[in-house]
Amino acid sequence: VPKRSDAHLAARRRQILDGARRAFARHGYEGATVKVLEAETGLSRGAIFHHFPDKDSLFLALAEQDASEIAVTVERDGLVQVMRELPQRDAGWLGVQLEVARRLRTDAEFRRRWQRHLDTVTKAAEKRLRRGRGAGTVRDDVPTAALVSFLWLVHDGLVLHLAAGLTDRQTATVLDLAESVVRKDSERTTREQP
Amino acid sequence: VPKRSDAHLAARRRQILDGARRAFARHGYEGATVKVLEAETGLSRGAIFHHFPDKDSLFLALAEQDASEIAVTVERDGLVQVMRELPQRDAGWLGVQLEVARRLRTDAEFRRRWQRHLDTVTKAAEKRLRRGRGAGTVRDDVPTAALVSFLWLVHDGLVLHLAAGLTDRQTATVLDLAESVVRKDSERTTREQP
């Protein structure tokens, strides 16, 4: 049996994932029909279902890819930085996030499995905040859990807005506001009146 | 002209809308198949499509109902108050909000039509903030537009979280944080250290 190189296989998977991301982002999960996936990936059903068992797995692969990527960035640069980069992000990314939210809502089994990813990111964020508190840059009059919750809320709100295509010229200022909330009072004042 | 009472007609519409809300919230737009709608409303296809031309219109009616209701509350009590009431809100309400976001993303025509509702709420929120600024309770070092954007972001983030069923014991504290952002500095301090 002639066998393609692993590199080729990986490339094909990438090609499919990239196309699928565009498709899911543009049309939503059920709007991304197999026909659309074919068009967007440039491959036939046969090829797609050769590499992924079914449509659902394809979506899951995409979602988990993003989830682990975000966890890394949060740990390194913090949630606020993730948000700042959000507008430059590939639109496909946002669409997938939104679809994940929908699935979380309607599919209990999915929520159970996804909890793991949520915990990872939450942990990473808390860790970074505690570090900041040690360094004296993060306020200490509020539990870090609350600060994480707060930032996470703003983050998701931003995802929702951007994904929905709502343009907003205030974004930079808004993120400054969000950041000021977690900073120590002294720092906060300085930044607001430079 | 022989005609069933208006009350009866209104009641039927309500029955359908209520059932549909549950259906859309629980299963998402495409998950709410007509069969599900039948089960949830307790009526047959015939009845449903007698009162609404198609599934889409049914969803729209629901969404617009909520949009105008929220606009009223925002004007009267402010966005933060809306958020505080959110957790007690009927779960169906949240599901519809989320579906609206999805539609905004995938359906350009829908976005165009929905813009009107967004503007209404934004206007209401700005108006209230300006009033607060006049009374000296709202900070004046940041444009109100930015404050509205900020609150709106938090609101949508909260909707996303609650809709996704993510329980969070920090919500009350988080909302205090959000509120502190829009308050004048002096006020802010007092509240945080009572």
Place this chain on the structure above:
Amino acid sequence: VPKRSDAHLAARRRQILDGARRAFARHGYEGATVKVLEAETGLSRGAIFHHFPDKDSLFLALAEQDASEIAVTVERDGLVQVMRELPQRDAGWLGVQLEVARRLRTDAEFRRRWQRHLDTVTKAAEKRLRRGRGAGTVRDDVPTAALVSFLWLVHDGLVLHLAAGLTDRQTATVLDLAESVVRKDSERTTREQP
């Protein structure tokens, strides 16, 4: 029990039949949905089905109305005359004829019931031809049954054409040709070279 006058009842039936004729002619049997019938008659479902048990009976009533009318005309003026008048005929009439043909094809039970009408007209036509033969104006080298068949064929062809909206400037000449076939040879020649 208050009862509308018989005249009123007859008028309503007429109103319904006339509208239904237009509907069936314009859209075909299945194209003439109850909604279309409502629009075309200006009455509601209730009214229509109050006077006729169901859609099928309505169509039947129409078809039989036409069938008996044609039988009368054939006996009095002959098949060729019927054909000559065809182009001026209400378009609805033709549509119904065509629908009858379709029903004859697909519905065995209907064919059985309709046979009666066919026989009536055939008899009438034969009777008239035999009279003509006695008077020496109709050829006698061919059985009258064949002549009737021939004329009937031309008639139905004409119905098909006109119903299909196929305009044809030759119609008058063509009917002359058809008529010449049944006339005695001597007569035939004279007419063709006047």
Place this chain on the structure above:
Amino acid sequence: VPKRSDAHLAARRRQILDGARRAFARHGYEGATVKVLEAETGLSRGAIFHHFPDKDSLFLALAEQDASEIAVTVERDGLVQVMRELPQRDAGWLGVQLEVARRLRTDAEFRRRWQRHLDTVTKAAEKRLRRGRGAGTVRDDVPTAALVSFLWLVHDGLVLHLAAGLTDRQTATVLDLAESVVRKDSERTTREQP
């Protein structure tokens, strides 16, 4: 590129078309539901709609197939010959013809597209008649256009009759009559009294 043989593809298309012809002929256009088409072709919905975009296209393909076939026969053997063969014709053929007539009536767009086929046949018939006129076998005291119209009328009448299942033992004689109309006078007499 792996691919099923063209022969296979053509065979499948044929299988579908043949089944569809039976279905349309037996039940009429709207009577030929997709379920009926499945039964008659022995294939599933999926297969059928894989080869034809929709039911309408399937019908169109059938109708055009017949239209071009008839055009060839007319040019070679003349309209009368076509009529003579009509009773032996596959019953499905007649049904489709009749449905075409119905569609011509109710669907303006269809009529426009079909006109092309009508013109083709008419041209073919005229051409053949002019040839006959040159050879002295076709009468010249009447425009060929009128003769074509006449024959076409008889043809359609015959289609209508046969399609409606009206048996008629006179058919052969009737067609002789029709043919005599287009023949030169001298010829006419000979044939009628052999």
Place this chain on the structure above:
DNA sequence: ACCTTCGGGACGCCCCGTTTCT
């Protein structure tokens, strides 16, 4: 009695994700 609106549920078409065959 006459007419309207409401409601039911069977079914029509076709699309969809998936499996099977080359």
Place this chain on the structure above:
DNA sequence: AGAAACGGGGCGTCCCGAAGGT
């Protein structure tokens, strides 16, 4: 890896009977 085939199910329409009003 592509083309073909499958059959479940989606939405909306259709005809009609029931319920209600004048």
